Amino acid sequence: MEKAAPTAVARKRESDGIAGSWPRNRARGGNYDGNWVAEDPISRLPDAILGTIISLLPTKDGARTQALSRRWHHLWCSPPLHLQANSSLFSSLRWRPTIINRILSDHPGPARRFHFPFIQFTPGDIDSRRTELDGWCQSRALDGLQELNIYYGRWSREPPHISFLLPTSALRFAPTLLVLKIGSCNFPSEISPSLSFPLLKQLILRCVSISEDVFDQVLSGCRALESLQLWDILTARRLHIRSLTLRSIGSRARSACTQELVIEDAPCLERFVSLYPPDISFETIRVIGAPKLKILGLFSPCVSTLQIATLVVKGMSPVSLANSICTVKVLALYSSGSQLNAVLNILRCFPRLEKLYFTLKKHPKMDMKNVHLCDPLDPIECLAIHLKKLVFENYKGRHQDADFAKFFILTAKVLKEIKISSPKGNDIKWVDDQHKLLQVEDRASRDAEPEFRSEFSCLGKTKQIHDLLDDPFDCSCCRIKCNVLSGESCP
Template sequence: MAGGAAPPSTARGGYRLSALNDDLLQEIITCLPVKEAARTVVLAKRWRYLWPSAPLFLNDADLPQPARDVVVPRVLAEHRGRFRSINLAYFRLASLDRELPGWPRLLADKRTQRLQLTNRNYLPPNQIGTLPHIPADILRCGSLQNLVLGFLKFPVDLSHGVEIFLPNLRELTLAMVIISGEDLEHLITACTALKTLKLTSLTPKRVHLRSRSLRCALVGLSRVEDFAVVDAPLLERLVLYLPGTGARVKIGYAANLLVLGHLDTRVHQLQIRDMVIKSGLKPNTMASTSTLIPSVKILAVTVNFGVLSELNTLASFLRCFPNIVTLHIESVLHDPSVSASAIEPSGEHHAKFWQEVGPVECLRSHVLEKMAIHEFRGDQDEFEFLKFVAMNAQGLQSLHVVLQEGDTSSSDDKKVNEAREKLQDLRFQTGISGVLLVLPKEGILSTLQKATDLTYNDPFRF
C-alpha cells in the first residue's frame, strides 16, 4: 500500500474483529452454529470467555449424529449465558432425561425465548400412542415467546391437573401431537399473550378456539370434524388447509376477521353463529343477517365447478360475505378416491344454473375489486362461472386466471390460446379484461409461511 501502511487486517497490531467490544462480539458468536461458536475459544485468550456467556442458540441439527447425546446435555449444563433459542429436533428426549435430569426447569431458569421440540425420531403412525410426554415444566417456562412441539403427547388431563404459565408466549405451533380437544382449548386460553397459532395433524376431532389475544390461526383439518371459532375478538386471519374427509366450520364471535380460507365446498359445512349453511340449497336461497360475516375482506374458496351441489354451496358461501374485496377460487377435481356414484356432474346444466342463481351481494354492490381463479384448466363449466361474474360484478377491477405450470406443456399451447381467446371474449361491466397467467405451483411450505406472516396482506396471492 502507498506509504508502506500496514494492511487493514493487521493495522495497530491486531485483527479488526478483536477491536470490537464484547457485546458486539457476542452477537457475532450467537449467529454461528454451536459447533463453530464453541471453537472460538481457541482463537484468542480474549475470546475464551465470550461464547460460554453469550446468549445460546443451540440447534442439534448442527451437530453430527454420534456427538449429539454427549454434546447437547453438556452445552445446556455448562453454558453460563441465558438461552435464546433451543432447537431439539433429532435429539432423543430419553437420553436428555438420563444425562441431564431437570433440563426442562433449566430452560425456565435460563429464560429461554424460543423452544422447538419436534422429536424427529418418532415411531411409525401405528405406534403413535407410545410417543413421549411433553415435560410439564415446559408449560411453566414463563420467558417463552415461541414454542414448537411435534410428535409428542401432552400430560394426561391437562385442563384439570397441570399448571400452565406462559404469559409471554406469542407463537404456538403444534404438529402431530396427542392432545384432547378440551386440553387444547384450555392450553390456548391459558396463553394470554398468544398472537399466532399453528395446528397441523392434531389428534382431537373437536377443535374450539377461545382467545382474547389471538390474531392469526393456521389450522390443518385433516383429522378434525368439528372446528369452531367460539370467541376470538382480535382474530384477523383464519387459514384452513388439509381439508380431510369433512368438517363443520363454525364462526361464532370473530368481529375483526378479515381473511378467511380455504372454505372447501367438497367437504366443509359452514356454520355462522347458530345458522348452518347447508350444501344443496336452491340457487335462489338468500342469506339473512344471521348468516353474514361483514368483516371479511379476503376470501378463498375451493370448488369443483363440474358438480351442481358444489355450485350451490359456492353461491351460498359467497352470500355470507357481502363485503369481500378480494376473492380467490381454487378450481379442483374430486379426489380419485371419491366414489363415482357420489359425483353429480353438472354437464349441460351448468350454464342454466348460473342463469337461475339469485343475486350475490358482494358482486352487485361494487365491493368486489379483485378475483383470481387458481388451478384453472379451461373447462367450459369454469367459463360459465366467469360469464356469471362478468355479467354481475359491478366493481371488479382485475381478474387473474392462473394455469399451473406443469399442468400444461408445449402440446397444450392450443388449449392455452383457446382459453386466452375465451377470456378476451368476456365482456365485463367495468370494461376490464381477464389476464391469463401460467405460473409454477407454489410449494406447501411457502404457502403456509405466507399464511401466518401478517406482512402479507393477502396470503392467498400467487
C-alpha cells in the same frame, strides 16, 4: 560486519512496520502474509453487535466463528444461545447427545431458542430419549428460553400410536416463552393449575394427544396469545377456543382426529384458515363469537357443517340466504364438483368481499347452465360493488376451468386484479388461446386484465398463519414469477 547485518535487518523491519515483536493490537485484529492487512471493519464492531450477528447464525456456524481470530474467540458464548439441533449440527444421530451436552455445558446462557425439529425413536429407546430430553430441558443454559420447538418422530411408516410423553421439565419455560411448537407426543394429562404462558405469542400443536380439559387450561393460561395452529389433534373429541387476544387460527384434522372445533369467544380473531390440503379438515366448525373475522378459507365441502355467527353452511350450501357476514373481506374457496349456483350462493353470504381465491379441483364438473340462473335484477353484491382481486389456483385451461373462470371475469365489475396460476402459465401461445376462451375483451372491468403465472399454490401454508399479514393467501412475495406477456421476471 557480523554485528552490522542484524542492525540493518532491524532497521529494515522498523521501516516496514514490524520492528521487534508484532504490535499486540495488529496481531489481534489483522493478518500478516508478508504485508500487513488492515483489520476488517466487521471485527471493529462492538462485542454486543458481533454477538447479535453470531446469534442469528445456525448453531454450527456460530460456534465456528471462534476460529476466526482471538478477537472472536469469546464472542460465541456472549450472546444468548440459539440452539438449532438439526442435521446441520450433526451428520450422525449417535453424536447428537455428545454435541448438545457439550454446547449446553460450554455456553453460560441465557438461551433464546431451542429448536429440535425431529427426535427419532424406536419402541426400544423411548425411555432413553425421554431421559435425554428431560436432562437438556433442565440445563441452566436454557434458562430464560423464548422459543421451544420439539417434534418427535418414529422410524415406522405406519400411523403411530402416540406414546412419547412430553417431559414436564419442558413446561418450566412457560413464564418466558414467546413461541411454543410441539409435535407427535402426549401432552401431560395433568398440569399444575397455576401453569401459565403470560408472554406466549405463537402456539403450534401438531399430532399431539391432549385432553379437552388440559387444552382448555393451557389456552386459558396464554394471556398474550396471537396465533394458534392446531394440526391433527388426537384424543379430544371437541376443542373449545376462548381467547381475548387471539388474532389468527390455522387448523387441520384427519378423520381419526378431533372432529369438532368451536370458537366460542374470540373478540380479536381476524382470520380462520384451514391448512392445506383443503380436503382435510374438521367435520364441524362453529365460529360463534368472532365479530372481527375478516379472512376465511380454505373453504371446502369436506366441512359438513360450518357456522359463523347466524350463518350455517352444509357442505357448500347455505341453509338460508337470509343471513350474511359483512365483516369477511378475504375468502378462499376449494371448488369441487358442486354446481356453480352453489358457489354463487356462498358469495351471497359474504356481500363485502374484496379478495376471492379459488383452488380448482383436478377434475371439476361444473354445470354451467347455472350461469343463466343469476337474475340480473338481483345481482351478487360483492361481484357488483366490492370485489377488487380474483385469483385462480391450479388452473389447467380445460373448458370446464375456462367456463368457470369466465363467469367471474364477465361478471365482477370493479376488479383491479385477475391472477391465474397454471403449470402452462409461461407458454405464450397457450396464454393467447386462454384469452380467447375467457373472452377477456368482454370482461366486466376494463381495469383488470388476466395475468397468467407459472407457479405453485401456497394457500394455507403455515408460515402465513403466523406472519399476521393482511392477506395470508397472497403468496406473491415468496414465489418465482414470470410475466409471460413481456418475457421478463416480475419484481
